[in-house]
Amino acid sequence: MTPNPVCSIDCVHAQAVETARQGMLPDQEVARLAELFKVLADPTRVRLLRALFPGELCVCDLAALLEMTPSAVSHQLRVLRTSRLVRFRKQGKVVFYSLDDDHVRGLIAEGLDHVRHG
Template sequence: MADHAALCEVSCLHPHAVAQARAGQPGPADIEAASTLLKVIADPTRLKLLSALQGGELCVCDLSAVIGLSESAVSHQLRLLREQRIVTFRKQGRVAYYRLLDAHVAGLIGVVLDHVREPVPS
């Protein structure tokens, strides 16, 4: 059922506002890439991994212990995150240490978590 309070009561168009909004629209390739990125991040397991990496570098063993999944499952998820340029890693001997790729990723995860933790206005 539609929320009638959220609908305009009269049909009107604001040409300047529409033109401004259209001009600010990202291109199709940017929309597709951003949508794919958000879908990857939206997975609960991957979001747990990213949240754990907010505190800094962790190896696969550490990440496995933090989120309670096997190292194999964690490695699989990290591969997907690497493919989307969300995380990166460095090797030290035989250990791979993962971290968020850059400040954009850290900011995105932080903003999303801050938003869901906000009290709902009454």
């Protein structure tokens, strides 16, 4: 593996640094965004989100699709729900999950485009 290239002289481009500084996010937003990516770093959670693209599915549907126990699926859905990536509705004794909003679909779609691009 080749090492990362590094400047061989010490030079700071003040205008470029200032422009970048103006675009920096507040620490709280950085932390929330990092937490979101941490949640998305789990392959099972990505599969669950992608499974919900066509529409809502109940926990049992998701368990059958991913070949997991309903308990294991529920645990992952709780993490996704806490991060506001999915929402649920109850119909009698059945709990249906769906993507929280179109931002979630766009986030996964953009990530997939990036992965497929290179």
